[in-house]
Amino acid sequence: MKKTSLETLHRQHQPAAIEQRLSRPLQPRYVAxxxxxxxxxxxxxxxxxxxxxxxxxxxxxxxIMGFANLLADGFSMAVSxxxxxxxxHEFRETARATEEEHIARVPDGEREEIRQxxxxxxxxGETLDRIVATICQDRxxxxxxxxxxxxxxxxxxxxxLVSAAVTFATFLLAGxxxxxxxxxxxxxxxxxxxxxxxxxxxxxxxxxxxKKAWCSxxxxxxxxxxxxxxxxxxxxxxxxPGTCCSNSSAPAEPARQRPNRRRQVTRATxxxxxxxxxxxxxxxxxxxxxxx
Numbered sequence: 001m002k003k004t005s006l007e008t009l010h011r012q013h014q015p016a017a018i019e020q021r022l023s024r025p026l027q028p029r030y031v032a033x034x035x036x037x038x039x040x041x042x043x044x045x046x047x048x049x050x051x052x053x054x055x056x057x058x059x060x061x062x063x064i065m066g067f068a069n070l071l072a073d074g075f076s077m078a079v080s081x082x083x084x085x086x087x088x089h090e091f092r093e094t095a096r097a098t099e100e101e102h103i104a105r106v107p108d109g110e111r112e113e114i115r116q117x118x119x120x121x122x123x124x125g126e127t128l129d130r131i132v133a134t135i136c137q138d139r140x141x142x143x144x145x146x147x148x149x150x151x152x153x154x155x156x157x158x159x160x161l162v163s164a165a166v167t168f169a170t171f172l173l174a175g176x177x178x179x180x181x182x183x184x185x186x187x188x189x190x191x192x193x194x195x196x197x198x199x200x201x202x203x204x205x206x207x208x209x210x211k212k213a214w215c216s217x218x219x220x221x222x223x224x225x226x227x228x229x230x231x232x233x234x235x236x237x238x239x240x241p242g243t244c245c246s247n248s249s250a251p252a253e254p255a256r257q258r259p260n261r262r263r264q265v266t267r268a269t270x271x272x273x274x275x276x277x278x279x280x281x282x283x284x285x286x287x288x289x290x291x292x
Contacts, residue, residue: 030158030166031211037077037167038207041175044073046200049178053193059182066179074171082164089160092153099146103139110146111136117149174203 004012011017048069052062103110115132123131136142147153181187181195 030163033081033158033163033166034170035207035211036081037074037170038174038203040077041070041074041171041173042178042200042203045070045175046178046196049182049193049196053189059185059189059192063179063182066182070172070175070179074168074175077171078164078168081167082160085158085160085163088157092147092151092157095147095151095153096143099143099150100139103142107136110142113150114142114145117145174207177203 012021045066048066049062052065057065099110111132114135115128118128118131135145144155148155177199178196180199181192184192187195
């Protein structure tokens with residue numbers, strides 16, 4: 001995997017770029033649906049072609065069998081994926097209703113769950129108390145935290161219809177390629193089968209390349225599936241630790257967007273942790289620098 005350059009990492013981790021990235025709403029990912037549909041469509045259709053050639057059927061019979069499999073199996077895959085994603089949504093809504101009921105009826109018990117969740121992450125004492133208080137004062141944030149931490153549910157599940165459509169479309173697209181050589185009646189069945197096998201191999205290679213490009217670091221650094229590209233170019237990075245960026249060359253700060261409520265836990269935790277460290281004793285630091 002190609003590593004991201006240090007200059008790009010610095011640019012992506014400027015305060016304005018981080019704020020913009022965290023302010024974007026989470027987007028569902030449909031890469032798994034596309035990969036599942038494409039691979040299954042290519043394998044099943046090529047298997048039909050191989051079976052027809054092995055049985056000595058004509059190209060027209062192989063085409064009929066191939067397209068019948070393409071439509072039937074593609075529809076089956078789309079319906080199955082739709083039902084699976086819909087079941088995930090139903091489970092999420094059931095879990096949300098359960099947590100809202102528990103918070104309303106036994107708030108102390110749910111507050112203790114939040115305490116133990118973040119205690120397992122290494123927080124304790126006053127810092128832990130402030131984290132619990134910050135989360136529990138917002139009902140929506142409280143419920144979302146329980147859904148992600150206790151149930152392990154993602155914050156942006158895919159839409160059932162979109163998942164089914166992506167699976168069906170990629171199934172038809174990838175599955176139709178091994179059938180293309182059968183349209184060329186001037187070729188004998190052996191050559192048609194050879195070209196079909198090469199096309200199937202090319203489909204598998206293309207799926208791997210596209211999946212690798214989609215999961216590249218430039219896309220993984222962004223929320224959802226949007227590539228990470230700051231709108232406002234950051235100031236030049238200092239060439240040495242002692243230099244600073246000039247205010248005159250720095251671009252204007254973009255308008256602050258409303259932060260995502262689901263990120264309040266992380267920001268509150270950072271602020272509480274820094275505050276719990278207490279003020280720095282500047283007198284002792286100056287005395288030590290004078291002695292040196």
